[in-house]
Amino acid sequence: MSEAKRLAGEKAIEFVEDGMIVGVGTGSTVAYFIDALGGIRDRIKGAVSSSEQSTARLKQHGIEVLDLNHTGTLSLYVDGADECDPHKRLIKGGGAALTREKIIAEASKQFVCIVDPSKQVPVLGRFPLPVEVIPMARSLVARAILAMTGGQPVWRDGVTTDNGNVVLDIHNLSITDPVAMEREINQIPGVVSVGLFARRPADIVIVGGEPPIVLR
């Protein structure tokens, strides 16, 4: 799948305009986008990064990493996904960067999601849904999510997010109303964010292939 990821990441460069500050997601597909962004680094003002991992790669390419508090609204955000439904709603957080990703998506006028074809699903939920949780609330949130959704929460043992929190992955879901599930999980005390991007879905999805497909 890495070839499809590369083709999606490189296609997204077409959405970058001169002088932009680009929002940059996290993951192996985004890594291809960052590498391509490095080739046009003199045309952009800089990037806002969603993770320490992406920050390191951006800096390796000589791209300035800026603070979202200083940039204001961004024109463009490019990120991958773990699943994407036909309405461009997403599951994200496989790389545990979901909270910063959600913040940048919210701050951006256009969200371009780059995926390989394996990420396309008719209904979200085959991929375990990541939820970032304050450490002391881990068991409380797991019990609440089990009661609320029937899905099985599994602690991603050994993983600490860039924000110092833990991740629960919710297995065996079939998410027919992702907007409602996003809202309900968000309301559980101790939840920092849920990896459902339904209230603010992607605007454009690029599916890597020969040629890449751009879904608008």
Ligand code: 5RP
């Ligand atoms: C990280 C993410 C990634 O976008 C998602 O996990 C997809 O990763 P990859 O491009 O490596 O398949 O949400 O938190």
